[in-house]
Amino acid sequence: MITSLIRQLGEDVGVVLPEVRVTGDDPVFASVFRVDTAAAASVGAATAAVAAYWKRRGGAPAVDPDVSVDVRHAAAAFQSERHFRMDGKPAVLWAPLSGDYRTSDGWIKLHCNFDHHRDAALRALGLAAGAVRDDVAAACAGRTGIDIEEAVTREGGCGATMRTRREWLAHPQGRAVAELPLVGLSRLTVSAAPAPGEGGEAAAGGPPEPVHGPRPLSGVRVLDLTRVIAGPVAARFLAAHGAEVLRVGAAHLPEVPGLVVETAFGKRSCHIDLTSEPEVLRDLVRRADVVIQAYRPGALRERGFGPEDLAALRPGIVCVDVSAYGSRGPWASRRGFDSLVQMVSGIAHENGDGSRPVPLPAQALDHATGFLAAFGAVAGLLRRTDEGGSWLAEVALARTAAWLDGLGRSAGDAPEPRVDDLLAGVDSAFGALTYVRPPGRIQGAEPYWASAPPVPGGHHAGWETTTGTG
Missing domain, CATH: 3.40.50.10540 (Crotonobetainyl-coa:carnitine coa-transferase; domain 1)
Incomplete structure (x- = not known):
């Protein structure tokens, strides 16, 4: 295969x-x-x-x-x-507020690894800066997943409600993806x-x-x-x-x-x-x-x-x-x-029970x-x-x-x-x-990395002296 x-x-x-x-x-x-x-x-x-x-x-x-x-x-x-x-x-790899939260009708995942995404999620949930995980859980519990997903997206954040495979295949974006x-x-x-x-x-x-x-x-x-x-x-x-x-x-x-x-x-x-x-x-x-x-x-x-x-x-x-x-x-553009x-496509749903x-x-x-x-x-x-x-x-x-x-x-x-x-x-x-x-x-060209990871921004914005291919 x-x-x-x-x-x-x-x-x-x-x-x-x-x-x-x-x-x-x-x-x-x-x-x-x-x-x-x-x-x-x-x-x-x-x-x-x-x-x-x-x-x-x-x-x-x-x-x-x-x-x-x-x-x-x-x-x-x-x-x-x-x-x-x-x-x-x-x-x-994960910030404190990133993760899965129960909603009134299922589950939603909030991605809060970047501060501006965290702040967007808090605004969408009507929470103040400095809110902790229990505050987020309480705010999510009283709203539907789609409501939170759309509110977080409007604020410029990242959230996704858990859908079934069937729901995703019927979704306009799921249908668009299937044609790619x-x-x-x-x-x-x-x-x-x-x-x-x-x-x-x-x-x-x-x-x-x-x-x-x-x-x-x-x-x-x-x-x-x-x-x-x-x-x-x-x-x-x-x-x-x-x-x-x-x-x-x-x-x-x-x-x-x-x-x-x-x-x-x-x-x-x-x-x-x-x-x-x-x-x-x-x-x-x-x-x-x-x-x-x-x-x-x-x-x-x-x-x-x-x-x-x-x-x-x-x-x-x-x-x-x-x-x-x-x-x-x-x-x-989302x-x-x-x-x-994984949440929206049905993978997270089917991978569990x-x-x-x-x-x-x-x-x-x-x-x-x-x-x-x-x-x-x-x-x-x-x-x-x-x-x-x-x-x-x-x-x-x-x-x-x-x-x-x-x-x-x-x-x-x-x-x-x-x-x-x-x-x-x-x-x-x-x-x-x-x-x-x-x-x-x-054979004859084993992959390897010739250098260790550099300090971010540690090099000048230019190419080395080797000649390019075109």
């Missing part, structure tokens, strides 16, 4: 992938959903795409290198933030002609340039404009195969500190204020190959950084857009996170979407190499949820997977780090 899923992903985006050898068995997780299958398939597809790109650029052996994915390792990678340690201590491809890959049409020095053979459709370095993605420059898990996981995977990844944040934007470190292996990090320094980002785009962004659909376009704008700045760019609910439907999509929400054993929608985003990025590079042009890959947590739902059901009684042999350690500015090694294998 896993190999056929990988093959189908390649066909859906118009690229030929090498065969992937699957080792190990599922189930690995105790869940009614086939999270382990989704893990192996998404990791395997991304790894196969990297191997295909390596060969296409002339860096791989003449014979297809052996590509493999181990189910247990892929599953462990889906829980990477849970296994992560800084000086032996786990990262704090799992990984959408389309060519960008840009009227502006390439400026001198901004195109190159790859953008114009000529032969691929030689590999600049020994690794599959050596010389590929990736701008990571994402936060939390899905987007950062995508960029981290590309870094594991040799891409030069520059993570762009801003000093004023809130972060989940543990996740910032855990997803930053192999990257450099800079800060840019788009309000006052937009030209700095434009300069980075002009020399980039891939831009991964996870702002709400349309948010960057409003600032002049939509996919078409990026393609005009840098013909041959591959844009990767990561969203919660997709680019269509009434919720297209903020969302993995845990919220229906009386209260039970989450998946991993932030599986985030991680699967992250590896699918990396797959879409490399598929775009392959299409650019063969056909020229600029490309847009689109993925969404809610569409990944629909894919997971379609994989069937598991016995759900697997023991906790062993991970000790999948961990590694490194010293860093944050202390001694323990982390899950990158999953997926390419």
Whole structure:
């Protein structure tokens, strides 16, 4: 099943992938959903795409290198933030007010990890700043889930009521999501002609340039404009195969500190204020190959950084857009996170007995979407190499949820997977780090991160001296 899923992903985006050898068995997780299958398939597809790109650029052996994915390792990678340690201590991933609350007709999850989302939830519930969990529980108990969900959304916060699978499939956004491809890959049409020095053979459709370095993605420059898990996981995977990844944040934007470190292996990090320094980002785009962004659909376009704008700045760019609910439907611009999509899509309902929400054993929608985003990025590079042009890959947590739902059901009684042999350690500015090694294998090009996580904003907003691919 896993190999056929990988093959189908390649066909859906118009690229030929090498065969992937699957080792190990599922189930690995105790869940009614086939999270382990989704893990192996998404990791395997991304790894196969990297191997295909390596060969296409002339860096791989003449014979297809052996590509493999181990189910247990892929599953462990889906829980990477849970296994992560800084000086032996786990990262704090949830704020005090984040969590599930009973409503008058069911359950709602409030996502309060960022202070402004917490404050929005408190305003929606009519509570004062400084309210504690018991206050939130009491306020939720007297209102319906939909009432709270809509009130929190109006205030700019993030909440999701628990729905059944049937309710979600009948919901206007559920119907819109069902019409989306799992990984959408389309060519960008840009009227502006390439400026001198901004195109190159790859953008114009000529032969691929030689590999600049020994690794599959050596010389590929990736701008990571994402936060939390899905987007950062995508960029981290590309870094594991040799891409030069520059993570762009801003000093004023809130972060989940543990996740910032855990997803930053192999990257450099800079800060840019788009309000006052937009030209700095434009300069980075002009020399980039891939831009991964996870702002709400349309948010960057409003600032002049939509996919078409990026393609005009840098013909041959591959844009990767990561969203919660997709680019269509009434919720297209709604903020969302993995845990919220699990609630609205029926996953949290079915994963338990229906009386209260039970989450998946991993932030599986985030991680699967992250590896699918990396797959879409490399598929775009392959299409650019063969056909020229600029490309847009689109993925969404809610569409990944629909894919997971379609994989069937598991016995759900697997023991906790062993991970000790999948961990590694490194010293860093944050202390001694323990982390899950990158999953997926390419013969002759084992993935690894060449650097420990940097201090956020610790690098200048510029590329290193290596030459890009186009």
